[in-house]
Amino acid sequence: MIVEFSILPVGKGVSLSEHVAKALDIVDQSGLRYQFTPMGTILEGGYDEIMSTIKKCHDAILEDCERVVTTIKMDDRKGSEDAIKRKVESVERRLGKDLQK
Amino acid sequence: MIVEFSILPVGKGVSLSEHVAKALDIVDQSGLRYQFTPMGTILEGGYDEIMSTIKKCHDAILEDCERVVTTIKMDDRKGSEDAIKRKVESVERRLGKDLQK
Amino acid sequence: MIVEFSILPVGKGVSLSEHVAKALDIVDQSGLRYQFTPMGTILEGGYDEIMSTIKKCHDAILEDCERVVTTIKMDDRKGSEDAIKRKVESVERRLGKDLQK
């Protein structure tokens, strides 16, 4: 299962990197394979370990804020493994060229 | 806490109402306050009961499909209650008019 | 075409109804069929009129803020009309019961 999430603290100023760093530290220590992008974080693993990691991040940011908006998008495909790497490669193979990634 | 979610079965034809109905039956029997819209379902309640209801819906649809894309958006504001009703009313009050809802 | 969107001002305090009201006034005067929900606004119409209405809302809120996060989800199905009403009814018909909406 592959999941993208992002957490947006509401009412805490315009620069959010302090809060994002707090969440990414949790992700980095989770042991899950992940990819950090400018618009969110992509996790790969089982449902329970992914969702408990996201909840830890959500709760950690809510400690510092009155309000948090968290978005989660799951792509759950039976029998799919190594999806973070495989999904990008399969599109590049079709196009016969490297993409910016 | 107020959460919107939608579940999209991939590769199961263009009309999805059969799958959506299966999920909505689970939501309707959960006892949670909810609002069903043309683009998703809004739930109100605690984190655990909301997330376990969404997981039940996700798993029920995955029984019939090879692949499911589920999107979840949480709006978590400390001390907020009755948010499904209150959020809409507070905007209508500011505008001094009724909106289509 | 049916589109849900929401606009989140970043760094403008915890209560956002003032900004949401500004956007909803634009939507209400657009002439488009719409539905205002606690988590976003659903519009029905053609691509160009929908996207220009959303851009007006985005720009109006950006006048008051340094940073805005806008989410748009389009469901574009060929030959589909009256989708705001029809999508909900078709699920209710399958279930043989009324849902909270």
Add this chain to the structure above:
Amino acid sequence: MIVEFSILPVGKGVSLSEHVAKALDIVDQSGLRYQFTPMGTILEGGYDEIMSTIKKCHDAILEDCERVVTTIKMDDRKGSEDAIKRKVESVERRLGKDLQK
């Protein structure tokens, strides 16, 4: 402005890389700075050039399908430039370590 989008063809089978490749070829030829991820594509540039590129992708995929669900998330911050690179670096600097990206 930095925008993430993804386009999901509905009812066209479980493997979507053929459709994704069609869209990425359009993005790659647009001249916009972009980042292709396992969950979507991130674009950086002005509103009009970004939105016209996304519309071209949406229309190209709709040529082959009856129904398409397209999600767009814009992060619009005044005076922000080089955001694809800068947003990730600023979190890494805070944490004092490299992240998986």
